Amino acid sequence: MLGALSGCTPSVQLRTATLRSASPEGPQFDAVLAVKNTNPFDVQVRMVRASVTVGENPMRIPVQFDSGVWIRAHQTAYVAVPVTVPWGMTPTLALSTLSPKPVPFRIVGEADVTATNTFRIERNAYEFDEEGELPRNVFVRQQVGGIFPITLGVGRP
Numbered sequence: 001m002l003g004a005l006s007g008c009t010p011s012v013q014l015r016t017a018t019l020r021s022a023s024p025e026g027p028q029f030d031a032v033l034a035v036k037n038t039n040p041f042d043v044q045v046r047m048v049r050a051s052v053t054v055g056e057n058p059m060r061i062p063v064q065f066d067s068g069v070w071i072r073a074h075q076t077a078y079v080a081v082p083v084t085v086p087w088g089m090t091p092t093l094a095l096s097t098l099s100p101k102p103v104p105f106r107i108v109g110e111a112d113v114t115a116t117n118t119f120r121i122e123r124n125a126y127e128f129d130e131e132g133e134l135p136r137n138v139f140v141r142q143q144v145g146g147i148f149p150i151t152l153g154v155g156r157p
Contacts, residue, residue, distance in 0.1 A: 003137060005061060010036055010037050010038060010043065010051075010071070011033050011035075011036045011038065012033050012034070012035050012036075012076060012130070013033065013036075014031060014033060014134065015030075015031070015032045015033065015034050015035045015078065016031070016032045016106065017029045017030070017031045017083070018030045018032075020082075022102045023084060023089055025084050025086065025087070025135060026084050026085045026086045026089070026090065027084070027085050027087075028082065028083070028084045029083045029084075029085065030080050030081070030083075031080070031082075031083050032078055032079070032081075033078070033079045033081055033082055034062050034076050034078055035071055035076065035078075035079055036071075036075075036076040037071040037072065037073060037074065037075055037076075037077070037113070038074070038076070039073055039074075040074070041073050041115055041116045042070055042071065042072050042073055042076075042115075042116055043070070043071050043114070043115055044068065044069065044070045044071070044113060044115075044117075045067045045068075045069055045111055045112075045113055045115040046066070046067065046068055046111075046112040046114060047064075047065070047069065047077070047111065047112040048063065048064065048067065048081075048110075048111045048112075049063075049064045049109050049110055049111075050062075050063045050064070050107050050108060050109025050110070050128075051094070051107070051108055051109060052083075052105060052106070052107045053105065053106050054089070054092065054093065054104075054105045054134070055092055055093075055103050055104060055105075056092070057089055057092040058088045059086055059088055059092075060063050061083060061085055061086065061089065062084075063081060063083055063107075063109070063135075065081050065082060067079055070117065081148045086111060089147050093126045099119050100108055102134060102135050103133065103134045104131065104132070104133050104134075105131070105132055105133070105134055106129070106130070106131045107128070107129075107130050108121035108128070108129045109127075110125045110126060110127050110128070111126045112125065112126070112130065113126050118134065128147070137153075
């Protein structure tokens, strides 16, 4: 059964990112990810630790969250992920709004997951290394009630 756990990697798409606040470390967002479980069994994502690089910027955005969400077999779940973008990376993201091209990203990390609600087969430090592109409109500002809160993203959460 553990072999099946490593065979079908869930797909992940960024749906929205909402600015929550600013901190001394950088702006804090709630990113909503659509996570599709392609497995024929339920999967629980317990903890994720990763780093994200965006565009050509060598800086990495650290991401760590404790989820505990169960994703049913062949279903999609929406997971809110807190993200703090380092202040040094914000100029790169701002420049991304000027380019009509998609912005490449890479996320490298590990997740602690549980397979099947019945058998509860746990696998810790499940490694992943994913690359993709963010469309330009992910970075376009949509104002709601003035300047804040700012919602970034495409599609519906």
